[in-house]
Amino acid sequence: MEWEMRKYVRMVVWSLAFLSVLVFPVDIYCQDSGIDIEELKKAAPKVYIDCGSCDTDYIRTEITFVNYVRDRKEAQIHLLVTTQSTGSEGREYTIAFIGQEIFKGINDTQTFITDRTDTSDEIREGLVNALKIGLMSYVAKTPISERITINYSEPKTEEHKTDRWNNWVFRMSGSGSFRGEKSYTSNSLEGTFSAARITPDFKATMSLDAELDLEDYHFDEGDIESTSEEFSFSGLFVKSLNEHWSVGAFVRADSSSYENVKFAISPQPAVEYNLFPYSQSTRRQLRFLYQIGLIAVSYREETIYNKMRENLFQEALSISLSSKEKWGTISMSVSGSHYFHDFSKNRLNVFGIVSLQLLKGLNLFVLGGGSRIHDQLSLPYGSATLEEVLLRRKLIETSYDYFVSVGFSFSFGSIFTNVVNPRFGSSGYGGMTIIID
Numbered sequence: 001m002e003w004e005m006r007k008y009v010r011m012v013v014w015s016l017a018f019l020s021v022l023v024f025p026v027d028i029y030c031q032d033s034g035i036d037i038e039e040l041k042k043a044a045p046k047v048y049i050d051c052g053s054c055d056t057d058y059i060r061t062e063i064t065f066v067n068y069v070r071d072r073k074e075a076q077i078h079l080l081v082t083t084q085s086t087g088s089e090g091r092e093y094t095i096a097f098i099g100q101e102i103f104k105g106i107n108d109t110q111t112f113i114t115d116r117t118d119t120s121d122e123i124r125e126g127l128v129n130a131l132k133i134g135l136m137s138y139v140a141k142t143p144i145s146e147r148i149t150i151n152y153s154e155p156k157t158e159e160h161k162t163d164r165w166n167n168w169v170f171r172m173s174g175s176g177s178f179r180g181e182k183s184y185t186s187n188s189l190e191g192t193f194s195a196a197r198i199t200p201d202f203k204a205t206m207s208l209d210a211e212l213d214l215e216d217y218h219f220d221e222g223d224i225e226s227t228s229e230e231f232s233f234s235g236l237f238v239k240s241l242n243e244h245w246s247v248g249a250f251v252r253a254d255s256s257s258y259e260n261v262k263f264a265i266s267p268q269p270a271v272e273y274n275l276f277p278y279s280q281s282t283r284r285q286l287r288f289l290y291q292i293g294l295i296a297v298s299y300r301e302e303t304i305y306n307k308m309r310e311n312l313f314q315e316a317l318s319i320s321l322s323s324k325e326k327w328g329t330i331s332m333s334v335s336g337s338h339y340f341h342d343f344s345k346n347r348l349n350v351f352g353i354v355s356l357q358l359l360k361g362l363n364l365f366v367l368g369g370g371s372r373i374h375d376q377l378s379l380p381y382g383s384a385t386l387e388e389v390l391l392r393r394k395l396i397e398t399s400y401d402y403f404v405s406v407g408f409s410f411s412f413g414s415i416f417t418n419v420v421n422p423r424f425g426s427s428g429y430g431g432m433t434i435i436i437d
Helices: 002-023 037-042 056-062 120-139 143-147 386-390
Strands: 046-050 077-085 091-099 107-113 168-181 184-198 202-218 223-240 245-256 261-274 284-299 309-325 328-339 342-359 362-373 400-410
Touching (some): 037 143, 077 120
Parallel strands (some): 046 077
Antiparallel strands (some): 077 091, 091 107, 184 202, 284 309, 342 362, 362 400
């Protein structure tokens, strides 16, 4: 009887303990300091990541001492990440830490450079390390800094190695595409070779491209064969003068069945002025580029101007603006060119991208461009066939072209985006990604 009574008492005690956990949740404290971890996290800096190509899931998983928000206006730290290519075909990441609210006026910049041989995992690890370093000056001003430890690793000593390639980088690529069905076949071959040497004072890039497309359409009335071939060489040579001025030259050679060009070569000296220092190029640019030169061209078919070959002198001016700020991104360019033998043979090009964060959670983007065209000197004499028009295998006379794309996004709800759940795939950039370049 006494044994059954003790058993009954133990059951009651365990039941009451279980209910107390459900009804009255227990706060979890650090054993060594008595500090409530959840309360510390609430006081942690709020961060907004402004980076379209970053693995945000990985960042949130590796950096857990801040709170992530989905709207820049809710953030105390705006992380603005911009990139540009390096001479070795790697990328330079520039991370601008922009303080807001309690951190207003506290800004910092970190850079991280990748090599062309770095894996995706190495790149995201390096980016996370740069983010951690930049965040420390903000985290140090919050209570969660009590839980932060900093480790220092001795750098490995490396022997100085002579660059036998003298900063030159070469790249080759090729691809083939083959598809078909009963009434249609398509074959495409493409190859590219490029070379580049980029230093702070001098830049040289060269690229050679070739492409061949073959298409066959089979009908009861007959077959249609379509062939298109393109060849191009482009070279750019630039000498840096100072933080605003550069001089150089463009060299281009082309052959195109679509544009009725058998062979064309064009050397053009150029000069450029950037209103902003080139050191700020990842964030803002306002460039004025002027070029002038000769175009020697021979045609596949006689043109509407009764020419089979000619030498042309041309000049061009372009103005390009690009800026990436907290409120969004803007990139615009205007360029114009004409031939000296006839000023009516000219062209005006306009292009622009605007992405704005208008209101809390509301983003708008507009992408568009167009050309006013009066310089189609290579137009072949005679009219194009119906097949050439439909398959776009021959240049057709036009006085303009354009394209426009408009879109928006709106999000609302919880401002926090701390949780990462990779089950059944990931909504961010986490997980495995395969890119074929």
